[in-house]
Amino acid sequence: MKRTLGWSDRTILIAAGFFFITPFLAAGEYSLRGYGGKGHTFANYTWILHQLGFGPALLTSLRIAGVSVLLLLFLMIPTVVYVQLGGRRWARLIEILCLLPIVIPVVSLAIGAQVAMPKRLQSTSYELCFFYVIICMPYVYRTLNTGLQAIALPTLVEASSSLGATPVKTLVLVIIPAIRSATLGAAFITFAISMGEYALAVLLHFHTLPTWATNAAQENLYGSVAISIGSLFSVWFLLVLFSYLPAIKGALQNKKVKVT
Amino acid sequence: MDIHGSTVEFHGVTRKFGNVVALNDFSLKIKPGELVTLLGPSGCGKTTALRILAGIDKEHSGVVEIDGKDMSSIPANKRNIGMVFQAYSLFPNMTAQENVEYGLRVRGVDSVARSKRASELLELVGLASQSARRSTQLSGGQQQRVALARALAIEPSVLLLDEPLSALDAQVRSQLRDEIRRIQKTIGITTLFVTHDQEEAMAVSDRVGVMNKGNLDQIDSPSHLYNKPKTPFVAGFVGLTNVVPAVAQSKNEVLVLDQVLDISEHAPSLVKGEEVKALIRPEAISIEKAAKGAVVITKSFLGPMTRIGIDVGLHDLIYVELTSKEAKKIDTGDHVEVTISSDSVMVTHA
Numbered sequence: 001m002k003r004t005l006g007w008s009d010r011t012i013l014i015a016a017g018f019f020f021i022t023p024f025l026a027a028g029e030y031s032l033r034g035y036g037g038k039g040h041t042f043a044n045y046t047w048i049l050h051q052l053g054f055g056p057a058l059l060t061s062l063r064i065a066g067v068s069v070l071l072l073l074f075l076m077i078p079t080v081v082y083v084q085l086g087g088r089r090w091a092r093l094i095e096i097l098c099l100l101p102i103v104i105p106v107v108s109l110a111i112g113a114q115v116a117m118p119k120r121l122q123s124t125s126y127e128l129c130f131f132y133v134i135i136c137m138p139y140v141y142r143t144l145n146t147g148l149q150a151i152a153l154p155t156l157v158e159a160s161s162s163l164g165a166t167p168v169k170t171l172v173l174v175i176i177p178a179i180r181s182a183t184l185g186a187a188f189i190t191f192a193i194s195m196g197e198y199a200l201a202v203l204l205h206f207h208t209l210p211t212w213a214t215n216a217a218q219e220n221l222y223g224s225v226a227i228s229i230g231s232l233f234s235v236w237f238l239l240v241l242f243s244y245l246p247a248i249k250g251a252l253q254n255k256k257v258k259v260t
Numbered sequence: 261m262d263i264h265g266s267t268v269e270f271h272g273v274t275r276k277f278g279n280v281v282a283l284n285d286f287s288l289k290i291k292p293g294e295l296v297t298l299l300g301p302s303g304c305g306k307t308t309a310l311r312i313l314a315g316i317d318k319e320h321s322g323v324v325e326i327d328g329k330d331m332s333s334i335p336a337n338k339r340n341i342g343m344v345f346q347a348y349s350l351f352p353n354m355t356a357q358e359n360v361e362y363g364l365r366v367r368g369v370d371s372v373a374r375s376k377r378a379s380e381l382l383e384l385v386g387l388a389s390q391s392a393r394r395s396t397q398l399s400g401g402q403q404q405r406v407a408l409a410r411a412l413a414i415e416p417s418v419l420l421l422d423e424p425l426s427a428l429d430a431q432v433r434s435q436l437r438d439e440i441r442r443i444q445k446t447i448g449i450t451t452l453f454v455t456h457d458q459e460e461a462m463a464v465s466d467r468v469g470v471m472n473k474g475n476l477d478q479i480d481s482p483s484h485l486y487n488k489p490k491t492p493f494v495a496g497f498v499g500l501t502n503v504v505p506a507v508a509q510s511k512n513e514v515l516v517l518d519q520v521l522d523i524s525e526h527a528p529s530l531v532k533g534e535e536v537k538a539l540i541r542p543e544a545i546s547i548e549k550a551a552k553g554a555v556v557i558t559k560s561f562l563g564p565m566t567r568i569g570i571d572v573g574l575h576d577l578i579y580v581e582l583t584s585k586e587a588k589k590i591d592t593g594d595h596v597e598v599t600i601s602s603d604s605v606m607v608t609h610a
Contacts, residue, residue, distance in 0.1 A: 152347050158349075163414060
């Protein structure tokens with residue numbers, strides 16, 4: 001039965017909507033202001049593309065985000081599968097470990113982990129990937145865990161094994177595709193956090209998109225807000241795309257079946 | 261299809277979960293091309309035996325052999341055993357065709373050959389037209405047929421069926437049960453079937469093994485198992501059985517419901533005066549309308565047969581099955597005279 005919203009529900013929704021959308025609208029309007037705050041123009045967005053350091057900073061952030069995503073999925077998918085299949089006694093420990101990054105301040109993490117990091121890695125921006133893996137762990141663990149709980153994991157693994165597949169083949173051919181939505185969600189969270197992370201990058205003196213944007217803001221405040229709005233909507237667009245991919249693919253598949 | 265029946269042997273296999281003995285010194289030999297069913301209540305060890313044969317579970321002691329080869333050190337993915345599970349187990353990211361091809365794909369068979377084999381098997385299970393559908397687009401019965409085709413695609417030496425029909429509705433279950441038997445006989449594959457449904461077990465099996473608390477109580481042909489149960493548990497589990505107090509009159513005779521029955525075929529060396537229990541099949545009891553005596557309490561229509569519950573003055577009712585035509589003459593509240601035939605009566609110590 002379809003539930004109609006009462007006046008109190010509507011009021012709460014509208015208030016929450018305003019609370020959520022007003023800063024975006026304000027920032028969007030601000031990013032479109034012309035020189036000296038007069039008129040509205042897209043000049044601040046085109047300004048970004050011509051700034052020195054924007055391209056390298058963007059590429060560095062994209063590389064770090066990409067490697068972080070791969071590293072985290074490589075580490076977390078087998079771990080969560082193991083916990084679900086037979087390692088339940090480790091589940092509590094792993095959950096606690098995955099919660100630690102939320103309670104440990106980033107500065108402590110940066111200093112502590114920097115000491116432990118091999119010297120060779122300290123000189124490359126890929127060092128950040130390891131920190132981002134740690135930061136994203138709480139969100140990724142929960143996303144993957146929920147995805148795996150939604151499928152009949154033990155039966156699928158046993159079926160695959162009885163058909164002759166090794167554990168690696170089962171993971172690659174059966175489990176990962178079966179939790180594609182959760183995997184994409186986990187990948188997206190990691191990508192978004194890695195692209196927007198500022199504190200660690202600046203503490204460890206790496207030039208990523210957020211650190212570059214902070215510097216650029218000193219020259220053109222409107223432009224820096226345009227950067228924030230641009231990256232926010234790019235990431236948001238990716239999120240929407242990833243969320244709807246399985247549904248779009250399913251719809252196409254249905255169409256194909258009907259045709260045949 | 262190049263499937264040959266293999267010989268499967270369990271030799272004294274034991275499996276424990278903590279202090280619970282799930283399988284106790286279990287021994288069984290399945291001949292090539294034979295369909296053997298393990299029947300029993302939940303927790304009797306039947307699925308454990310099947311999982312040990314599949315290599316998914318590990319025995320604590322004993323040996324499992326296929327064609328004389330010890331399987332103990334061979335992992336599940338190297339045993340070449342096809343398995344259909346109780347839960348729907350199709351890979352959700354694949355179509356029916358891709359599911360059937362999966363076992364061949366992981367074996368490195370080229371795409372043309374595996375596509376041909378998958379098409380043949382989907383044809384065999386009557387789902388050729390559904391090959392492009394995903395599991396979510398198939399009914400439960402169709403999913404289990406695809407799972408059967410998938411299990412057979414790898415040309416397994418043994419087929420294992422772990423309650424594959426239990427999640428299906430009655431009509432589909434009956435159809436698929438007959439189809440499984442037809443396919444099994446067609447290709448002649450050695451099959452171990454596990455179920456708690458006695459009707460299912462009786463209908464499809466060459467032999468049925470009744471399991472009780474980790475032990476194989478009896479293994480026999482369905483008719484032999486029903487007519488000549490070796491233990492009270494088997495008598496009680498296979499078919500409906502009335503348990504009635506009786507007193508031994510001699511080594512071969514018991515007094516049951518005021519009748520002396522000669523039970524020399526089933527007697528466990530009785531001592532005169534000993535209190536025993538008589539296990540009586542409903543078809544061994546006949547009733548006649550009478551002016552007094554036992555009272556008909558319940559009458560349940562079962563299609564061609566009608567089950568009648570009679571109060572004979574014991575704690576429990578005793579049950580009789582009549583053809584529905586005969587049963588029309590009897591109504592609840594009627595008095596009846598009960599006669600027991602000594603055929604199909606078994607006696608056990610109280």
